[in-house]
Amino acid sequence: MENKKFSAADILSNARMISRDLSVSELFEEAIINREAVLSRRGAICIYTGQYTGRSPKDRFIVDTTSVHNIVSWSNNAPCTEETFKRLYAKMKNFARDHKLYVSDNYVGADPEHRLQIKCITEYAAQHLFLKELFIKPEKPPAAPEDFTLVCFPSVKANPLEDSVHSEAFIIINFDYKIVIIGGTKYCGEMKKSIFSVMNYILPQKGILSMHCSANVGKDGKTAIFFGLSGTGKTTLSADPNRRLIGDDEHGWSEHGIFNIEGGCYAKCIHLTEETEPEIYRAIKYGAVLENVVLDPKTRKEDYDDARYTENTRVAYPLEYIPNAIHPSMAGHPTAIIFLTADAFGVLPPISRLNPKQAMYHFLSGYTSKVAGTERGIIGPQATFSIGFGEPFLPLSPLKYARLLEQKIQEHNTKVYLVNTGWTGGPYGIGSRMKLKYTRAMITAALEGQLDNIGWTNDSIFKVEVPDYCPDVPSDILKPANTWTDKGAYKRQAAKLVGLFTKNVKRFRGEMADDILSTGPSMQ
Template sequence: MYNKDFSAEDILSVTRTIARDLTVPELFEEAIINREGMLSKRGAICIYTGKYTGRSPKDRFIVDTPSVHNIVSWTNNAPCTEDTFKRLYCKIRNFTKNHKMYVSDNFVGADPEHQLQVKCITEYAAQHLFLKELFINPEIPPTTPHDFTLVCCPSVLADPLEDSVHSEAFVIINFDYKMVIIGGTKYCGEMKKAIFSVMNYILPQKGILSMHCSANVGKDGKSAIFFGLSGTGKTTLSADPHRELIGDDEHGWSENGIFNIEGGCYAKCIHLTEDTEPEIYRAVKYGSVLENVVLDPRTRKEDYDDARYTENTRVAYPLSYIPNAIHPSMAGHPNAIIFLTADAFGVLPPISRLNPKQAMYHFLSGYTSKVAGTERGIVEPQATFSIGFGEPFLPLSPLKYARLLEKKIQEHNTKVYLVNTGWTGGPYGIGSRMKLKYTRAMLSAALDGKLDNVGWVADSIFRVEVPDFCPEVPIDILKPINTWADKAAYKRQAAKLVDLFAKNVRKFKGEMDDDILSTGPKM
């Protein structure tokens, strides 16, 4: 077994060719020359990720060492041994001896007090361009030592039997060596989420809440954060032309306020149109990276409705491509928190108000329906519960994040809303997806204070408060049962979801206060 130092410097010392700190145009040129992708009609580079078109949760590991064993939550993180990490590290090191690697130092964390400097080493130029767009790029390459290393070599495959992993793909985080190694998968989201997991390990231990959320700020200076899993609308709803964008996916909440962890956006493209999502549509241009979007073979025109490769088509672009994005990506403490869910049962209200204890309940529940494409094997919505709407990326005990959120809400008197961007008028397959214009209208009303003086009525099943009026939204939409032709069927579907909520929170019995766990839905 290789016994030298496991580090970026060690890998680069044997690498055949190093392309260091290339600019966006240079990376574009390299990617085209290497035949890594095609140029789209709008000027973006389009790459295809093959077998892996979404994250592969079963192939993600944290190295179990004495220094982290009692800190990491192993109930929602898979351990691997140091030997597994070392074997795969050596495979990557041997690969680089005969290949060109792309290298640069980027930052994550817009707040200078809480930044992490990451040395990024990738096999493909297009992947490196992705990281240039998603992370924060210093104008001058830093001369300070990096804090963490990210190495991605999709051509390096694991042997499940030899390496004690589940497939040829692997994503391994080693906190002792401050390194992430990735192989076997070309899906760019693995790199992004691995570093987010690193920040989720570091920040809470400093008393900073790390969040899987988007964020924006109004002209009045009041910020809002949007929690939600992929497919619930975080990116779409935070890109509001009437508010300034802070970030679309990952943020920290410190004593100074909220700050973006990234420097770019990674938006879903399926069925993208300029009419429905103009900010994202216009961000597809030179400098951005399309992932698994079908192009016309002659004109290279993007076909956002073609899902032949995956429903999880994506575009990565820098925040500067959104006209109303603020720089630096920071704002004060949030005035409102939005929990986004895509309810495939079609029974949750489209918007409801939560008291502090209900806010904790729904944060711990993290209910939504996983939508097609975001993970391998998901072909239609499936009900799921994910603590903090991001449990797969939480290395620490989920209760650590929940209690930090509770403390922040109490300290800053933050309002909390639950917003359903899922189905109405029936479950998935019968009802229809909530219209984006209605969701935008409800959010605008909540964030602009237009719901402060309307009547609120407690839902008899879900026990959250529902407004009896919202500007620009049909009244029947506000109460889900009114949109169902078969009222008895609504109640049967609601009973199924209530039962799922109850089963999910049982795991917190004895760990969270009963007055929080008792605030959930009840038939």
């Protein structure tokens, strides 16, 4: 079977009409004319994604072929057969026959030595605008053929019984034919994360660590990266007015240093205000794409507190909308790594220092908390563990990424900190969320070396070092037990979280060294 049978050229050969390489302005106009979006008061377009307002993990697949079977980690990736892929691909091709398609070539990977050229083919102009703003726009039309193809037709729906999938939505990566097909869902994040998964497959096999992290660089040229799951503050904390932004979500760590995989940002909007997050708020203007944000029907004013469609309201905008973003989005090797967690149990220290073995432990754990209201059925704090703070997007063995990180930390003598952006003074519902100004002050102190020559105390439960003092932060919040009025309740909550950590890392026994697994929290 020839590769061109399942390719961009094959899809486009069947298309009724093709709009190629439209500008941001042209796509903006088309989205409005086609009634795919409405105009917000601030000049962005707003789209609504219907049933799917977030990623659909159970509908993501990698085609299980001979060439990838022994490379992909099937413990955290769902396989699908070549027959399933061919059936759904045929539906995509038949759809193209009767519809207008939007097509362009974009890059992922700011480092020219490690970038991919992606042929993007979409049903909707609004989704194409999203890709234009999130990926890297070529300065001139690429001369070479694409490295990978992304096809997104939300109107094409799967039949779970006939197509051997779970729902009408499907996100399928075929590494043999270098193509991603997406149908049944309008949620734009599926396009972004599917290509991130592609990079997470390709880069580590070249010795480059791909990471679910944000990154920025100080005036002194020192780079910092921020790992974290959704809701931990990855985008917010990297958009620091005193530091230059490299990127907010996806990066590679090569022999040259850090490079952004994307050319834009995809930030949460829920409860957004200009006072708390001015850089993100001001980036919502002409060219930006709002997703599921409620607008006043007459004035089109954005209501960032209204979650009637979803808590997961979003905005996509290009990096240049952040005034202090650097271009090209590359910087040197990081001097500091920040692991972000939103601990709803209220027991993790707000900042702690990790040694290299502890860094591996917490990278493999990838801990944060979900709280009531974020997902249906959750009535209390619920711990979640995601390897590398991005497990759903890691096609290879998690240990591949962990060992690359360990190698990079040792080679560049990178400091590692664990920062809790979650609760203090009690668990969710009793305590309060850590103030953003305190978290910023702690991170600033760590990055500027203000914590290097102070005293540190070992936390007897979590086995990490906690600073005795931090500029502009009340000393009593640095040690969580001090913020609880009921010390017995603190220990009981800590014991719950310790048990969850211990249970989670059991899956690495026999694969990761005991001296790493033994560095985790303990009640002994």
